[in-house]
Amino acid sequence: MPFRETAWREIDLSAITSNYRAIRAAIGSDTKVFACLKQDAYGCGAEKVASVLSEAGADAFGVVSIADALAVRKAAAGKPILVYPGIGPNAVDLVRNLDLTISISGEEDLAGWLATGTPLKVFVKVDLGFWRAGVAPSDLPGLMDLCATEGNVAVDGLYAHLNEFGDAGSSAPAQLARLTPLLEELRAKGRLPGTIMVSSSESLLHHPEFDMDAVDPGALLFGLTRSRDGRRILPTRPALAAIKARIVALKTCHDSMGAPPGLPGYHAAMRMAVLGIGWGHGVPRDLDSSASVLVRGQRAPIVPPIHLEHLRIDVTNVPEAAFGDEAVLLGSSCADRITLPELASAWNTDETGVACGLRESLRRIDVTQQSRPNQQEGE
Numbered sequence: 001m002p003f004r005e006t007a008w009r010e011i012d013l014s015a016i017t018s019n020y021r022a023i024r025a026a027i028g029s030d031t032k033v034f035a036c037l038k039q040d041a042y043g044c045g046a047e048k049v050a051s052v053l054s055e056a057g058a059d060a061f062g063v064v065s066i067a068d069a070l071a072v073r074k075a076a077a078g079k080p081i082l083v084y085p086g087i088g089p090n091a092v093d094l095v096r097n098l099d100l101t102i103s104i105s106g107e108e109d110l111a112g113w114l115a116t117g118t119p120l121k122v123f124v125k126v127d128l129g130f131w132r133a134g135v136a137p138s139d140l141p142g143l144m145d146l147c148a149t150e151g152n153v154a155v156d157g158l159y160a161h162l163n164e165f166g167d168a169g170s171s172a173p174a175q176l177a178r179l180t181p182l183l184e185e186l187r188a189k190g191r192l193p194g195t196i197m198v199s200s201s202e203s204l205l206h207h208p209e210f211d212m213d214a215v216d217p218g219a220l221l222f223g224l225t226r227s228r229d230g231r232r233i234l235p236t237r238p239a240l241a242a243i244k245a246r247i248v249a250l251k252t253c254h255d256s257m258g259a260p261p262g263l264p265g266y267h268a269a270m271r272m273a274v275l276g277i278g279w280g281h282g283v284p285r286d287l288d289s290s291a292s293v294l295v296r297g298q299r300a301p302i303v304p305p306i307h308l309e310h311l312r313i314d315v316t317n318v319p320e321a322a323f324g325d326e327a328v329l330l331g332s333s334c335a336d337r338i339t340l341p342e343l344a345s346a347w348n349t350d351e352t353g354v355a356c357g358l359r360e361s362l363r364r365i366d367v368t369q370q371s372r373p374n375q376q377e378g379e
């Protein structure tokens, strides 16, 4: 690690490959995996992630932004890229050049795209109870009829994103039940698209019966969500392996600096270290003094408030702490370790919230553990 880095995150791409393999082993070979790489692959870097997943055998990708579509296309030539609702017809040149599959959520949406005169690959999105994007089930037959009359539109798929979070999780079967009769109606008309897809991370874990033609997990691929009820327990691990920053200033506080400001946790003769990371890198601005980092394997409390590029810690109890030391916000330091669930709780969010809340300015270091399987076999 070059000393000039003051803060970075460590990404273990091999975790993503192994999480993908765990999903693949669970769903079998008849169901396609559309790897959802939105938000720069949940903060792990869309291009590199697309490259390892493409290599591992992912069938297709899902993104929202043009930036992510560009990154994925660079790494995964020839694989389908589904763009979830977001981009509009003014992006038609990119859709054509990158060979993207667009989402259609209604007649107005379709009309806008048709006005471009460009042949389009389409997945129709239906809203089964998430109350977000997607055509209402009552309007799906009409929209499918309309698509069928348009020579420029190839409906390759029909998909939904279920509302699966918190209490809504229990209503997943009821959400799916809104789709079943519509699929039968489409089949009877000979208009059933080739790919029906409803399952992302939560339903993959809790509803194996929702697998269908394809699934589009995101969080699960990055080890950000885990099974709790035992329907499918997958041996996933987090791709975000560590968040670290260096000590860029260190001193014992003294009255000659003036009256101490009202710093939570401040005490006389505090040995204070400053880390080269701040809310500009995605650390929450409102952390309190119950949060800590690891320095030389020891817990050092954070001394709020957090600054744009800097974070104070109290190293009074870590006398060995030295200028330039690595401090660990997430990950291992000697025998101690701050896990992702622990950090998420301190940051008042969930694991996806941590991974996707880090800013682009926090550099990614690839710490792919290629040697790990061999080491585990004792080689």
Ligand SMILES: *Cc1c(COP(=O)(O)O)cnc(C)c1O
Pocket: 036, 038, 062, 084, 160, 161, 200, 201, 202, 216, 217, 218, 219, 220
């Ligand atoms: C985010 C998203 C996913 C992936 O969801 P996870 O819960 O991260 O698996 C799948 N499909 C759509 C449409 C999404 O927006």
